Each structure stands twice: as C-alpha cells, then as structure tokens.
Amino acid sequence: MESYHRNRRLFWLLAGPGSFWLLFFFLVPLGIVWTLSFGEKAVIDGQISITETEITWTLANYLRALADPVYLKIIWKSVWISVFATLLCLLIAYPVAFLISFTSPRRQAWLLLAVILPFWINLLIRTYALIAVFRTKGYVNFTLEWIYNGLWLDHLFGAFQPLELLYNNFAVVAGLVYVFMPFMVLPLYASIERLDRSMLEASLDLGAGQFTTFLRVTVPLTMPGIISGVILVFIPSLGSFLTADLLGGTNATMIGNVIERQFKAANDWPFGAALSFLLMYVTFGALALRAVISRQSGMPA
Amino acid sequence: MSMISIRSLTKTFGTVIAVDNACIEIRANEFFAVLGPSGCGKTTLLRMLAGFEIPTHGQILIDNHDVSEMPPNLRPVNMVFQSYAVFPHMTVLDNVRYGLKVTGVAAKEARQRAEETLEMVQLSGFGSRKPEQLSGGQRQRVALARALVKRPKVLLLDEPMSALDAKLREQMQLELARLQEDVGITFVIVTHDQDEALSMADRIAVMNDGKVEQIATPEELYESPASRFVADFIGKVNLLDGHVVGAGTNTVTVDVAHLGQVSIPHQGHASGTVSLAVRPEKIRMDSHKPDSALRMNGRIVDWAYYGDSSHIFVQPEDGPRMSVTIQNETRTTIENADRGDHVWLSWQPGDTLILDR
Incomplete structure (x- = not known):
C-alpha cells in the first residue's frame, strides 16, 4: 500500500473517477437543493411565477416547517415508524443471520441467495404484491377465514370478519420490514460469520448458559454488524415514500410523502428542500447519538 | 483414585x-x-x-x-x-x-x-x-x-x-x-x-x-x-528389521540382516518379525573397530551441527541409514570426523529395544 501513496499519478488515477462522481453527482446537487431551501417563488411582472424560483436567502421555508405542528408531527411519526420497522427487522434478521452462518458453507450460499432474491424484482411490483397479500380478500385474510371456518367458529360467533390490514401504520411497517430486510441480514451475517466460535465456547465453559452467552458475548461482539444494519435500514426507512404511498393511504403519511408532494404536486421546491434538510438534520442527530453511545460503551465505530 | x-x-x-x-x-x-x-x-x-x-x-x-x-x-x-x-x-x-x-x-x-x-x-x-x-x-x-x-x-x-x-x-x-x-x-x-x-x-x-x-x-x-x-514419534530412533530365532530367560535372540544373530535383554513375549530400535544418542562412533556384538561400519554422509550437539547420518555398506547424535564435548570434537570418513558404530544390548512390526 505504501507505494500507492508514493505514486501520486496512480493514486489519482484510481481515486479520480470516484471523487469526480461524488463531487458532481452528490455534493453539487446537494448544494443546489440546500440553496433552494432558502428560496421563494419568483415574482415576474408582478405575478408570482409557478415555475421559476428565486434564491432570496429567506428562512421562511424553515420557519413554515417548524411553525406548523403538522410537519413536525409527521417527521416525529416517520421517526417512530422507522424505529419500529428497524427494530422489527433486527429481531427477525438476527436469528436468520445466526442460522445462516451456522449452517454448512454450501447451504450458506443458497440461503444468502434467498435473502437477496427479492432485489431481483422491481420495488413497485413487490409492494403491489404485498397489497395482494394484505387486502380484505387477500391471502392473509383468506387463510385466517379458512382456519376460522375450519374450527367451526363461524357457527359460534357468526361469519368471519376480514381484518383491515392495509392503509394503516401496520401496513407501512410491514412493507418497510419486507423491503429493507436484506440490508439487515447481510451485515449481521458478515459479523456473526467473523465471530470466533471459541469465544462462545469459552463463555459456556466459564459457566454461562446459552442465553447469558448470547447477551454478554454474542451481541457485544456482533455490535458492529448490528449498528451497520440499523443504519442501513433506519435511514432509507425514514426517507421512503413509495411504501407509505401504496400501503399507507391517507392516514399513514410519512415525511417522504410530504416532500414528494412539495416537489411534484405542489411545485414548491424551496419548501420541499427545506423539509428534506430538516429530515437530514434528524438523521445526522441519530448518527451522532449512535457515535456518542458507542464511544461510551467502548465499542469500535 | x-x-x-x-x-x-x-x-x-x-x-x-x-x-x-x-x-x-x-x-x-x-x-x-x-x-x-x-x-x-x-x-x-x-x-x-x-x-x-x-x-x-x-x-x-x-x-x-x-x-x-x-x-x-x-x-x-x-x-x-x-x-x-x-x-x-x-x-x-x-x-x-x-x-x-x-x-x-x-x-x-x-x-x-x-x-x-x-x-x-x-x-x-x-x-x-x-x-x-x-x-x-x-x-x-x-x-x-x-x-x-x-x-x-x-x-x-x-x-x-x-x-x-x-x-x-x-x-x-x-x-x-x-x-x-x-x-x-x-x-x-x-x-x-x-x-x-x-x-x-x-x-x-x-x-x-x-x-x-x-x-x-x-x-x-x-x-x-x-x-x-x-x-518414532517421541525423539529419533533407528529401526533395524529382523526375526526372532530363539528366546531365553529375559533375553531374545534376533537375526538381523546387517548384524547377524544378537542377544537382546527383553521382558515378555517376542516372536516372528520384529524391529530392533536404538536411539541416536545411545550409539558410539569410533574410528577403530569396537569390542561389541552390536556394531556396523559405514561412511558419514551428512552432518548437521547444532552447537551443543551434532547430528550425523552414517550409511553402512548395506542396510538402512543410521542416525547418530554426538555431544560436542570439546571444541575440537567436530574436527575428529568429516563427511566421507569410514567409521564404526556400536551400542549396548541393554540400550536396544525389540518392537513388534
């Protein structure tokens, strides 16, 4: 590696494309959106323009977002839905990742393939498929009705009432968990796979039971994987809009939907940009919180 | 207990x-x-x-x-x-x-x-x-x-x-x-x-x-x-193949290809084909023919110097290569012999073991 640093030309040849990409397709657009958040609709010939925006360095967009409790409420609700979806992902993914890393190498390859298989199908189609599963006459209700009737409960309590599984917070959480599950399983698998099995044996040998070993040895040693998984699920969940749009209906809006509406339907780019940056600050806050917590517990970042 | x-x-x-x-x-x-x-x-x-x-x-x-x-x-x-x-x-x-x-x-x-x-x-x-x-x-x-x-x-x-x-x-x-x-x-x-x-x-x-x-x-x-x-696993050992031709009280007579018939002290039963085992450090190396029933002569083919001791391989006229360890007791010990020299090897019957093959 030493020679890469010494050979400047080679260094820039390798680092150049990536740096260029990040600068012109990430940092510059981000800067544009940031300046947009300090703009307002341009006034042309005494009329407020529908399409043109003027950067006037006004804080009105931020004030509007912070003053109207509706937006803060939606951000807060989005955070909670994302937290809940992330935790659910973690709870489901940990045993899955554990199981995969403890099976034979040949089976591991197949199981990992099964985990990433949903990526091969378009997100929109996957989400519509969930509607088919959860709707009033969907598979879940169909199965429940079959069990209900099979147990002769319809004779006792009357006909089966299908559950309302769609267009509420439950559907959004379920959709997010479904969509982001691989992002949780893969980093967890990577860290559990790297775990030295003799650590677990040492814990058992020293008198700890399986559960204590899990809490005091397995979880702390796989913490880097847990943290990566949580970040990889929480951040996209917080900004997602498609899942809430299709599964959430009107009463389960997330902040992503509000932002999308500002940019598209309302054509108010400055306000949409301000909301985007508020969301980003919340994300930064969450990341900073994680850094502080991990430093206190002495874990590597 | x-x-x-x-x-x-x-x-x-x-x-x-x-x-x-x-x-x-x-x-x-x-x-x-x-x-x-x-x-x-x-x-x-x-x-x-x-x-x-x-x-x-x-x-x-x-x-x-x-x-x-x-x-x-x-x-x-x-x-x-x-x-x-x-x-x-x-x-x-x-x-x-x-x-x-x-x-x-x-x-x-x-x-x-x-x-x-x-x-x-x-x-x-x-x-x-x-x-x-x-x-x-x-x-x-x-x-x-x-x-x-x-x-x-x-x-x-x-x-x-x-x-x-x-x-x-x-x-x-x-x-x-x-x-x-x-x-x-x-x-x-x-x-x-x-x-x-x-x-x-x-x-x-x-x-x-x-x-x-x-x-x-x-x-x-x-x-x-x-x-x-x-x-073989613990330490080094020379193994010579032979077969039992007679047994007395506490001794066994073995016919070994390169040594002839030799009597070895041995407790217990031994019969058929066996191996004679002797440790390298139990073997003496001389330039003159020693007075022992367990002797053979050969040429030094390899010499590994370890400071405190030397490890020598001796190839007899026929039979397996023998390994000998000598202590470098004086500063001139190693000067007494060299590759290619003809030497006599000998050891005591009591230092010989009989192992089943």
Missing part, C-alpha cells in the same frame, strides 16, 4: 472415527499430557472432556460423576483455548471475573478472587487494560487466570504454547508446571510438541489415528516405547 475416568470413549463424525475406544485414568493433582500428531483425535478427546462434543460411545467420569452428556457450563472443568478466546470487549479484570459473575458469585468476592488470581499469574496491575493492549503471552495468562479463578477440579489446556515464540514457550512451560504444583488442580494438556509433553507432564498418553498407543511417564515413553509409532 482417579479424578478423570475415560471409559471406552469413542467419537465418530460421519464415517470418520476421531477417537477410537480410548481408556484413560487420570489421577488427582496429576499433570497429564495427551500427545499426538495433528488429526490424531487429541483435541476431540479434550473437547469431550470440556463438553463441547458428546461421545458416540463410552463414558467420562469426573470425580466419580458421569458427565458424558452434561452441558459444558455445568461441568467442574475449565479450559484454556488454543486461541485463548479472551473476550476483546471486556477489560482483563472483567474477563477474569466473568465466570464468577455469571454463576452468581457476589460482586465483592468475585473482584477479590479475580485480583488474587491475576496476582498468581503475575498480571496484578493489568486489570483495567483491554486485551488488545496485551502481548500474546499476557493474553494467555488472562485465559489461564480466567479458568483458574473458577477453582475447577480439572484444567484443560488446548495447545497452549503454539502461539508463543520459543523463548517464551520455555518460560511458560516452567511456569505452568510451577502453577500446577501451587494450585493442586489436575491439568490435562493437549499438544503435538513432544518436548512440551516430556518436560511438563507427569504422565503422557500418546495418540495416533484415534487410538491411545501408550500411557506412561516421560522416561518410560522414551526409553521403553510400546510400539514403533511411539518410538
């Missing part, structure tokens, strides 16, 4: 027999070594003692209790792992008191015992350090302290020296032997290093291909190996 009683212990993995009908009795306070080449089943045996593997057949009794299927966390046994397996997310002190904490020992007592044990392994003052700040040798002491603090009936050590350099290894061997005398716990060590086993253990079980070949003291193993494998 036996502390550990291993009875007809067998472990198979699929079609592979890792441990084959092992029977070993280990006494209380004994320093016991299980020695063998890699893949001989010694680690599987140790893992069955610790409870990480369940025997396919047979029993393990520790202090007269059958523990064959007892989970590892309930056994009165602790282990020092080959990789040490010191928990990287805990300090040294937390590592050592972990085993006390999880079994409900009061915090105050746990701390006191942990500090005492750290002192015993000469790590007092290291309690607040993280394992990553320790050297390999220090990490091993943490692993040792962590196991000893539990006051187990038996301490198991899996290749404990394999990650240490030669100098530190020698020092740890002495220290481990001292520690074992101090704490008075039965130690069972698994190793592929014969020097380690010979220098530390009271008794050694030599394993090969899943089977226990011999259980004996270091002296017995070296001077009276029970099989060709043991003779």
Whole structure:
C-alpha cells in the first residue's frame, strides 16, 4: 500500500473517477437543493411565477416547517415508524443471520441467495404484491377465514370478519420490514460469520448458559454488524415514500410523502428542500447519538 | 483414585472415527499430557472432556460423576483455548471475573478472587487494560487466570504454547508446571510438541489415528516405547528389521540382516518379525573397530551441527541409514570426523529395544 501513496499519478488515477462522481453527482446537487431551501417563488411582472424560483436567502421555508405542528408531527411519526420497522427487522434478521452462518458453507450460499432474491424484482411490483397479500380478500385474510371456518367458529360467533390490514401504520411497517430486510441480514451475517466460535465456547465453559452467552458475548461482539444494519435500514426507512404511498393511504403519511408532494404536486421546491434538510438534520442527530453511545460503551465505530 | 475416568470413549463424525475406544485414568493433582500428531483425535478427546462434543460411545467420569452428556457450563472443568478466546470487549479484570459473575458469585468476592488470581499469574496491575493492549503471552495468562479463578477440579489446556515464540514457550512451560504444583488442580494438556509433553507432564498418553498407543511417564515413553509409532514419534530412533530365532530367560535372540544373530535383554513375549530400535544418542562412533556384538561400519554422509550437539547420518555398506547424535564435548570434537570418513558404530544390548512390526 505504501507505494500507492508514493505514486501520486496512480493514486489519482484510481481515486479520480470516484471523487469526480461524488463531487458532481452528490455534493453539487446537494448544494443546489440546500440553496433552494432558502428560496421563494419568483415574482415576474408582478405575478408570482409557478415555475421559476428565486434564491432570496429567506428562512421562511424553515420557519413554515417548524411553525406548523403538522410537519413536525409527521417527521416525529416517520421517526417512530422507522424505529419500529428497524427494530422489527433486527429481531427477525438476527436469528436468520445466526442460522445462516451456522449452517454448512454450501447451504450458506443458497440461503444468502434467498435473502437477496427479492432485489431481483422491481420495488413497485413487490409492494403491489404485498397489497395482494394484505387486502380484505387477500391471502392473509383468506387463510385466517379458512382456519376460522375450519374450527367451526363461524357457527359460534357468526361469519368471519376480514381484518383491515392495509392503509394503516401496520401496513407501512410491514412493507418497510419486507423491503429493507436484506440490508439487515447481510451485515449481521458478515459479523456473526467473523465471530470466533471459541469465544462462545469459552463463555459456556466459564459457566454461562446459552442465553447469558448470547447477551454478554454474542451481541457485544456482533455490535458492529448490528449498528451497520440499523443504519442501513433506519435511514432509507425514514426517507421512503413509495411504501407509505401504496400501503399507507391517507392516514399513514410519512415525511417522504410530504416532500414528494412539495416537489411534484405542489411545485414548491424551496419548501420541499427545506423539509428534506430538516429530515437530514434528524438523521445526522441519530448518527451522532449512535457515535456518542458507542464511544461510551467502548465499542469500535 | 482417579479424578478423570475415560471409559471406552469413542467419537465418530460421519464415517470418520476421531477417537477410537480410548481408556484413560487420570489421577488427582496429576499433570497429564495427551500427545499426538495433528488429526490424531487429541483435541476431540479434550473437547469431550470440556463438553463441547458428546461421545458416540463410552463414558467420562469426573470425580466419580458421569458427565458424558452434561452441558459444558455445568461441568467442574475449565479450559484454556488454543486461541485463548479472551473476550476483546471486556477489560482483563472483567474477563477474569466473568465466570464468577455469571454463576452468581457476589460482586465483592468475585473482584477479590479475580485480583488474587491475576496476582498468581503475575498480571496484578493489568486489570483495567483491554486485551488488545496485551502481548500474546499476557493474553494467555488472562485465559489461564480466567479458568483458574473458577477453582475447577480439572484444567484443560488446548495447545497452549503454539502461539508463543520459543523463548517464551520455555518460560511458560516452567511456569505452568510451577502453577500446577501451587494450585493442586489436575491439568490435562493437549499438544503435538513432544518436548512440551516430556518436560511438563507427569504422565503422557500418546495418540495416533484415534487410538491411545501408550500411557506412561516421560522416561518410560522414551526409553521403553510400546510400539514403533511411539518410538518414532517421541525423539529419533533407528529401526533395524529382523526375526526372532530363539528366546531365553529375559533375553531374545534376533537375526538381523546387517548384524547377524544378537542377544537382546527383553521382558515378555517376542516372536516372528520384529524391529530392533536404538536411539541416536545411545550409539558410539569410533574410528577403530569396537569390542561389541552390536556394531556396523559405514561412511558419514551428512552432518548437521547444532552447537551443543551434532547430528550425523552414517550409511553402512548395506542396510538402512543410521542416525547418530554426538555431544560436542570439546571444541575440537567436530574436527575428529568429516563427511566421507569410514567409521564404526556400536551400542549396548541393554540400550536396544525389540518392537513388534
């Protein structure tokens, strides 16, 4: 590696494309959106323009977002839905990742393939498929009705009432968990796979039971994987809009939907940009919180 | 009285027999070594003692209790792992008191015992350090302290020296032997290093291909190996093939191709084709024909100089190449002979062993 640093030309040849990409397709657009958040609709010939925006360095967009409790409420609700979806992902993914890393190498390859298989199908189609599963006459209700009737409960309590599984917070959480599950399983698998099995044996040998070993040895040693998984699920969940749009209906809006509406339907780019940056600050806050917590517990970042 | 009683212990993995009908009795306070080449089943045996593997057949009794299927966390046994397996997310002190904490020992007592044990392994003052700040040798002491603090009936050590350099290894061997005398716990060590086993253990079980070949003291193993494998595995040995032509009281007459008929003192039964075994350092090398029935002459073909001793290969006219070790007793010892020289080799009948082939 030493020679890469010494050979400047080679260094820039390798680092150049990536740096260029990040600068012109990430940092510059981000800067544009940031300046947009300090703009307002341009006034042309005494009329407020529908399409043109003027950067006037006004804080009105931020004030509007912070003053109207509706937006803060939606951000807060989005955070909670994302937290809940992330935790659910973690709870489901940990045993899955554990199981995969403890099976034979040949089976591991197949199981990992099964985990990433949903990526091969378009997100929109996957989400519509969930509607088919959860709707009033969907598979879940169909199965429940079959069990209900099979147990002769319809004779006792009357006909089966299908559950309302769609267009509420439950559907959004379920959709997010479904969509982001691989992002949780893969980093967890990577860290559990790297775990030295003799650590677990040492814990058992020293008198700890399986559960204590899990809490005091397995979880702390796989913490880097847990943290990566949580970040990889929480951040996209917080900004997602498609899942809430299709599964959430009107009463389960997330902040992503509000932002999308500002940019598209309302054509108010400055306000949409301000909301985007508020969301980003919340994300930064969450990341900073994680850094502080991990430093206190002495874990590597 | 036996502390550990291993009875007809067998472990198979699929079609592979890792441990084959092992029977070993280990006494209380004994320093016991299980020695063998890699893949001989010694680690599987140790893992069955610790409870990480369940025997396919047979029993393990520790202090007269059958523990064959007892989970590892309930056994009165602790282990020092080959990789040490010191928990990287805990300090040294937390590592050592972990085993006390999880079994409900009061915090105050746990701390006191942990500090005492750290002192015993000469790590007092290291309690607040993280394992990553320790050297390999220090990490091993943490692993040792962590196991000893539990006051187990038996301490198991899996290749404990394999990650240490030669100098530190020698020092740890002495220290481990001292520690074992101090704490008075039965130690069972698994190793592929014969020097380690010979220098530390009271008794050694030599394993090969899943089977226990011999259980004996270091002296017995070296001077009276029970099989060709043991003779060959522990130290170096010259083997000469022959067949038994007669037996007297306490002697056997063997016809060896390159020596003629020789009488060797031997206890017990011997018949048919056998091997004569003699250790390299038991052979004398002379330039004149010696006065001994066990002699042969040949040419020096190779000479390895080790400072304190030299290892010489002598090729007789016919027959196998002989290996001879001589002490470089004077500064001029090595000048007395050179490659290509014709020399006589001889040894005493009492230094010769008869082994079944």
